[in-house]
Amino acid sequence: MKFITIDKKNWAKGIEKSRETYRLFGPVKDKNGVFIRTLEKDMLPDMTINDSIMSVKSVLFPQTEKILFTTLDEAKEDHHIMKRVEFDSSPRAVVGIRPYDAKAIELVKMNFDTDDYRDPYWCDAYEATTFVGVGINKPGPFDFSTSAGTGPFSESGLDVLMADLDNAYLAKILTGKGEAFMKSCGFEKNTDEKESQALFDILRKEAEKNISSHIDTGKLKGKTVLELHEAPFWDDIAFACINCGTCTFVCPTCWCFDIQDETKQKSAGRFRNWDTCMSPLFTKHATGHNPRDSKTQRVRQRFMHKLKYFPDKYDKGIMCVGCGRCVKSCPVNIDIREVCKIMNSYEKNN
Amino acid sequence: MDTCIQKIREIAFQLLDKKEVEKVIGFSNGTIPMATSPITIASKQDTEKLVFNSTCGLNLANYIRQQKGKIAVIAKGCDSRNIVTHIIENQVKRDQVYIIGVPCNGMINKSKIKSLFEDEIQKFEEDGDSLIIESSSKKEKLKKNDYLRENCRLCQHRNPVIYDVLAGDLVKEQIIDVPYPDVEKIAALEADARWIHFQDLTKNCIRCYACRNACPLCYCPTCFVDESGPQWVGKGQDKTDINTFHFLRAFHCAGRCTDCGACAEACPMDINVRDFTRKLNKDTFDMFGWEAGLDLTKRPPLDAYSPDDPNDFIK
Amino acid sequence: MGNLLEHMGIERDRIHFSWISSAEATKFVDVVKEISNKVRALGPNKKLVKDYN
Numbered sequence: 120m121k122f123i124t125i126d127k128k129n130w131a132k133g134i135e136k137s138r139e140t141y142r143l144f145g146p147v148k149d150k151n152g153v154f155i156r157t158l159e160k161d162m163l164p165d166m167t168i169n170d171s172i173m174s175v176k177s178v179l180f181p182q183t184e185k186i187l188f189t190t191l192d193e194a195k196e197d198h199h200i201m202k203r204v205e206f207d208s209s210p211r212a213v214v215g216i217r218p219y220d221a222k223a224i225e226l227v228k229m230n231f232d233t234d235d236y237r238d239p240y241w242c243d244a245y246e247a248t249t250f251v252g253v254g255i256n257k258p259g260p261f262d263f264s265t266s267a268g269t270g271p272f273s274e275s276g277l278d279v280l281m282a283d284l285d286n287a288y289l290a291k292i293l294t295g296k297g298e299a300f301m302k303s304c305g306f307e308k309n310t311d312e313k314e315s316q317a318l319f320d321i322l323r324k325e326a327e328k329n330i331s332s333h334i335d336t337g338k339l340k341g342k343t344v345l346e347l348h349e350a351p352f353w354d355d356i357a358f359a360c361i362n363c364g365t366c367t368f369v370c371p372t373c374w375c376f377d378i379q380d381e382t383k384q385k386s387a388g389r390f391r392n393w394d395t396c397m398s399p400l401f402t403k404h405a406t407g408h409n410p411r412d413s414k415t416q417r418v419r420q421r422f423m424h425k426l427k428y429f430p431d432k433y434d435k436g437i438m439c440v441g442c443g444r445c446v447k448s449c450p451v452n453i454d455i456r457e458v459c460k461i462m463n464s465y466e467k468n469n
Numbered sequence: 470m471d472t473c474i475q476k477i478r479e480i481a482f483q484l485l486d487k488k489e490v491e492k493v494i495g496f497s498n499g500t501i502p503m504a505t506s507p508i509t510i511a512s513k514q515d516t517e518k519l520v521f522n523s524t525c526g527l528n529l530a531n532y533i534r535q536q537k538g539k540i541a542v543i544a545k546g547c548d549s550r551n552i553v554t555h556i557i558e559n560q561v562k563r564d565q566v567y568i569i570g571v572p573c574n575g576m577i578n579k580s581k582i583k584s585l586f587e588d589e590i591q592k593f594e595e596d597g598d599s600l601i602i603e604s605s606s607k608k609e610k611l612k613k614n615d616y617l618r619e620n621c622r623l624c625q626h627r628n629p630v631i632y633d634v635l636a637g638d639l640v641k642e643q644i645i646d647v648p649y650p651d652v653e654k655i656a657a658l659e660a661d662a663r664w665i666h667f668q669d670l671t672k673n674c675i676r677c678y679a680c681r682n683a684c685p686l687c688y689c690p691t692c693f694v695d696e697s698g699p700q701w702v703g704k705g706q707d708k709t710d711i712n713t714f715h716f717l718r719a720f721h722c723a724g725r726c727t728d729c730g731a732c733a734e735a736c737p738m739d740i741n742v743r744d745f746t747r748k749l750n751k752d753t754f755d756m757f758g759w760e761a762g763l764d765l766t767k768r769p770p771l772d773a774y775s776p777d778d779p780n781d782f783i784k
Numbered sequence: 785m786g787n788l789l790e791h792m793g794i795e796r797d798r799i800h801f802s803w804i805s806s807a808e809a810t811k812f813v814d815v816v817k818e819i820s821n822k823v824r825a826l827g828p829n830k831k832l833v834k835d836y837n
Contacts, residue, residue, distance in 0.1 A: 652791075655791065660790075660793045660794075662793070663792060664792060664794070664831055665793070667792045709832055709834040709835075712792075716789070716832075719788065720788060748787065748788050749787075749788055752787050782801050783802060783803055784800065784801070784803075784815055
């Protein structure tokens with residue numbers, strides 16, 4: 120494995136240089152918090168903030184994406200035939216993302232890129248993207264990533280993992296994509312592999328020790344879906360919920376979307392928008408019937424999907440990376456850690 | 470506040486013990502600092518979970534519709550005004566709710582406090598008029614009155630306007646000489662600057678609809694943005710669609726809004742959506758002398774016709 | 785509604801309310817003329833108009 124050191128004095132110049140090849144994205148401070156946005160010229164990713172309000176998923180899966188278009192003009196030969204919107208396949212890089220967000224991309228990939236189906240919009244964007252992460256030296260109080268299958272220095276899903284060493288970054292190159300990105304920045308100063316890995320291990324252990332929040336998911340697998348589905352606690356959990364979509368929109372692993380057609384005069388577009396299982400409209404059938412008509416059913420769905428259906432289906436752990444965004448953003452303080460505890464410790468009395 | 474919590478618990482205990490109500494709706498402690506969560510209590514043992522403090526910024530009137538049997542609810546001044554509005558709009562019957570009134574000294578502006586810290590807040594305590602807040606890097610002692618939400622700072626109805634019992638002594642109402650400084654500030658701008666103000670206000674909106682869903686007024690069975698036949702407004706992130714949502718939602722609240730601040734409190738992006746509703750509150754006050762939710766016997770101005778209604782706008 | 789739109793920065797002269805009976809043809813013509821003159825003077829509206837691309 121290759122390691123590179125980057126003097127922070129050279130950081131801005133290197134990032135600027137990479138623009139010759141890459142479109143850049145990264146954490147940006149705005150008046151309401153930190154977002155993952157396109158880095159316009161002269162903008163640097165904010166590497167200091169532990170987490171952004173919104174996750175990195177929007178780089179591959181924008182909240183609104185025009186996917187197809189057509190003309191309604193019947194004089195044209197190809198009227199009403201949907202065509203794909205031209206895709207910008209030029210390389211892009213997300214710089215400064217946190218390891219749990221990269222892990223989330225891996226989980227989302229299981230849905231968008233399967234043996235049977237391949238979502239062209241997401242997959243093409245994924246292939247064009249290089250993920251340059253930075254480890255979290257001091258995890259915040261809401262970070263429970265270590266018990267959600269990732270961690271402050273987890274490498275999964277990343278092309279490069281960097282460590283912030285005050286005056287320099289130490290970068291661990293994990294893939295060919297990562298190597299190409301570093302080269303495009305002109306960062307090529309190799310360092311000793313053994314020493315660097317040892318340093319990474321120390322930082323990782325130190326950071327993991329700082330994580331104060333944990334969840335226990337060990338018993339979820341042994342319970343049946345019906346047992347949990349019919350458990351008596353859902354009404355109490357759901358009572359406070361106002362059914363906004365905040366938790367699902369800030370979640371890096373929530374992937375559900377809705378398709379909308381819009382027309383203006385003779386042109387028509389097909390858009391894909393994020394959807395949320397918290398909304399009654401999410402499951403409403405054309406007949407008017409709604410299988411998840413009540414708030415409790417919808418809240419149950421969200422937690423069952425993340426903590427039971429997903430792990431059962433894929434056997435790759437829970438569909439949560441422990442970033443804590445939903446915990447912080449929920450207007451009524453519904454806390455997935457608490458719900459997980461209730462689900463995990465539930466024993467049906469017979 | 471602590472005596473108030475004791476009182477709330479006692480009242481709730483008695484009500485459940487004597488089976489006067491089936492459940493009590495109140496606030497419980499949150500799992501993170503500066504958070505409380507709405508909770509429903511059905512057994513008297515659980516009344517210990519009830520709390521009340523300066524972080525109870527949501528409006529519990531939002532939780533009392535479509536409940537079976539008689540319920541009790543904790544109500545600040547603004548909550549009680551929304552209960553009045555619910556009764557006027559036939560969403561609940563007066564005898565179906567037992568109102569535990571809580572005179573209120575204002576709720577805190579959580580985002581303003583968070584902005585004082587670079588890292589996450591780990592501890593929040595309230596001691597009378599002071600707030601003690603700690604993160605891993607520093608500790609601050611703040612005066613609560615300096616960190617009130619704007620709607621609480623300008624509130625003229627801190628005491629519940631309707632109640633069955635009080636859980637604390639009535640507080641002195643504030644007298645505010647300029648009740649709408651924010652609206653006037655925006656109104657003083659040029660048209661284009663006003664437009665830019667509202668564009669900037671909503672630019673980070675993710676359309677989670679937390680503002681709508683936290684609002685006790687927004688109880689339409691199907692909101693116009695969720696309607697699909699016909700579809701009134703696009704569902705994506707187009708800025709015109711976003712502004713149409715905010716504009717029309719505010720308009721649906723005209724003459725009904727109590728400025729409880731739940732919408733802004735719930736917004737994950739800290740958007741002060743009250744910039745829309747406040748203008749309408751000011752207008753209904755200026756034109757009809759109306760403030761919502763003060764009187765069970767009066768119809769809201771947009772719900773009633775009077776020959777002396779202002780009608781200069783019609784040609 | 786006019787007030788809120790104006791507050792948001794939409795020009796007041798773009799919004800008109802009128803009550804015209806089917807028997808008041810001349811009033812209808814006058815009002816429409818007045819409205820179109822006022823709107824023409826303001827030029828095309830760019831606010832609260834959806835870009836389509």
